[in-house]
Amino acid sequence: MNKRVQHSPLDVFDRKILAILQRDNMTPQRTIGDAVNLSAPAVQRRIKRMREEGVIRADVSVVAxxxxxxxxxxxxxxxxxxxxxxxxxxxxxxxxxxxxxxxxxxxxxxxxxxxxxxxxxxxxxxxxxxxxxxxxxxxxxxxxxxxxxxxxxxxxxxxx
Amino acid sequence: MNKRVQHSPLDVFDRKILAILQRDNMTPQRTIGDAVNLSAPAVQRRIKRMREEGVIRADVSVVAxxxxxxxxxxxxxxxxxxxxxxxxxxxxxxxxxxxxxxxxxxxxxxxxxxxxxxxxxxxxxxxxxxxxxxxxxxxxxxxxxxxxxxxxxxxxxxxx
DNA sequence: GGCTCCCACGAAACAAAATTGCAAGCCGAC
DNA sequence: GTCGGCTTGCAATTTTGTTTCGTGGGAGCC
Missing domain, CATH: 3.30.70.920 (Lrp/AsnC effector binding domain/regulation of amino acid metabolism (RAM) domain)
Known part of the structure; x- marks a missing residue:
């Protein structure tokens, strides 16, 4: 009934990226790249993959x-x-x-x-x-x- | 001790924008503008204001x-x-x-x-x-x- | 070892989106 | 009426995201 999507195993890069995104998903990919030692496109590909796989469920603003x-x-x-x-x-x-x-x-x-x-x-x-x-x-x-x-x-x- | 920021009253536009953002904050401002009948820059300014005022607390990815x-x-x-x-x-x-x-x-x-x-x-x-x-x-x-x-x-x- | 295939990468080009500057319209105060 | 503050839309600029392309490293196989 829920979204059951295949999760390919996450490596250290993925986790670091997630840690950043779940704190602030407006962080520029270039900045993320600097933080995790990866190029912006590489970061972008990983984020895209994780979105498709459902690792990243949603991207939302938190309203007070x-x-x-x-x-x-x-x-x-x-x-x-x-x-x-x-x-x-x-x-x-x-x-x-x-x-x-x-x-x-x-x-x-x-x-x-x-x-x-x-x-x-x-x-x-x-x-x-x-x-x-x-x-x-x-x-x-x-x-x-x-x-x-x-x-x-x-x-x-x-x-x- | 916590964030005590002045909240200027929100009008209908603000609320519509918030409704969209708290569902998907990656929505292009242009798209939001179309949805609420405002130009992209107008939307952008409102979002910026709401961020500064603390109406929008954070922008995050939701991780499964x-x-x-x-x-x-x-x-x-x-x-x-x-x-x-x-x-x-x-x-x-x-x-x-x-x-x-x-x-x-x-x-x-x-x-x-x-x-x-x-x-x-x-x-x-x-x-x-x-x-x-x-x-x-x-x-x-x-x-x-x-x-x-x-x-x-x-x-x-x-x-x- | 040497080979190919397959990924994931980075650099650069490109496209799209956000941001800024500016002039104009809309009230409310005087 | 007119001034001033505020918000808007449009256009130019800048930043960011995305695609393309060529390279290098690893796994499996001769």
């Missing part, structure tokens, strides 16, 4: 939520009643479709789903719970955590 | 964790013993410094911190808990959730 009026970040642990394959699939689809849901993970443990939600106000969150949880009769219960501080927020993965 | 051998995503709820200001500050600093910790939020509710962690293997996670939690005598307890599926992962905020 509070700057656009989405000032509240909320965590939710969701526990479902029935964990049949298609019930789970349905839930995944529904969660993935909601724009307020930034992240959704299907997890083991005391909860089934963990959601990261971004909304303008508590009232909006309340409305969302009504729609998403109370309106879904497969949701057994959910626990809410409100973020007071987004201490560290990123998608960077440790490299080397 | 499994492609670089970081195949396990883990959630942790951390509860601390003492919640004095400097104990909390110390914890924030420590969590923010760990490269395996992708995200760290300070939250209300039954937990104090919620962490999103990315590691190559369970053994690595075990080692990390030893260092981070058992090695920190202010950690009362922590609950672990292992992600079976990263259903939706992004930092995009709802716009429009």
């Amino acid at each position: 939520p509070e700057a656009v009026g989405q000032s509240i970040t909320i965590f939710v642990e969701v526990e479902v009643i029935s964990e049949t394959a298609d019930q789970i699939e349905r839930a995944k689809t529904e969660f993935a479709a909601a724009p307020e849901i930034q992240q959704c993970y299907y997890v083991t443990g005391e909860a089934d789903f963990i959601l990261v939600i971004v909304v303008p106000s508590m009232a909006d969150y309340e409305a969302l719970t009504r729609r998403l949880f109370f309106g879904n009769n497969n949701v057994k219960r959910f626990r809410t955590f409100v973020a007071m501080d987004r201490v560290k927020v990123g998608l960077g993965v440790p490299l080397e | 964790p499994e492609a670089v051998g970081q195949s396990i995503t883990i959630f942790v709820e951390v509860e601390v013993i003492s919640e004095t200001a400097d104990q909390i500050e110390r914890a924030k600093t420590e969590f923010a410094a760990a490269p395996e910790i992708q995200q760290c939020y300070y939250v209300t509710g039954e937990a104090d911190f919620i962490l999103v962690i990315v590691v190559p293997s369970m053994a690595d996670y075990e080692a990390l808990t030893r260092r981070l939690f058992f090695g920190n005598n202010n950690v009362k307890r922590f609950r672990t959730f292992v992600a079976m599926d990263r259903v939706k992962v992004g930092l995009g905020v709802p716009l429009e």
